[in-house]
């Protein structure tokens with residue numbers, strides 16, 4: 576009887592040991608799973624952070640490049656404006672009777688375009704064209720341009736060629752608006768009485784019509 580009881584106790588002990596072992600194994604497995612989850616979560620966060628840094632860096636580089644292009648375009652615009660102002664001064668020196676005329680034509684044309692709802696960029700371009708719209712006068716002798724009194728018919732015909740001469744001077748210049756064509760038509764009139772082509776109404780470029 577004693578032996579049976581001992582055997583039972585022993586069996587109980589073995590069972591308890593086995594249960595504890597299983598419990599320890601389950602705990603260890605759970606711990607491993609939790610560690611794996613923590614490591615996985617940490618890696619995910621790291622990847623997300625690295626992606627965020629990379630995207631942020633790419634965005635900053637692109638923004639910097641865009642700013643550099645805008646600066647360059649602005650510099651080109653300023654250079655173009657300064658060049659056209661210099662040309663306007665040369666034309667004025669050649670034809671002192673019309674001093675300030677180019678500047679006024681540019682301002683008034685841009686004001687009209689603004690009233691008509693044009694974009695600021697196009698208005699500014701038209702203002703610059705105004706500065707050089709009489710550039711063709713460089714091909715007319717200054718004695719004729721500054722002659723006091725009335726011009727002879729032949730002299731007047733010669734002065735009229737300045738519109739076409741302006742076109743010839745600027746026809747290969749790249750500009751936001753069709754600068755050469757606009758200048759060629761700046762003496763055309765709506766009723767067809769202008770020159771050099773005697774264009775009428777809608778045949779005349781609207782930009783030329785604004786260049787009074």
Ligand SMILES: [Fe+2]
Nearest residue numbers: 708709761762
């Ligand atoms: Fe003119």
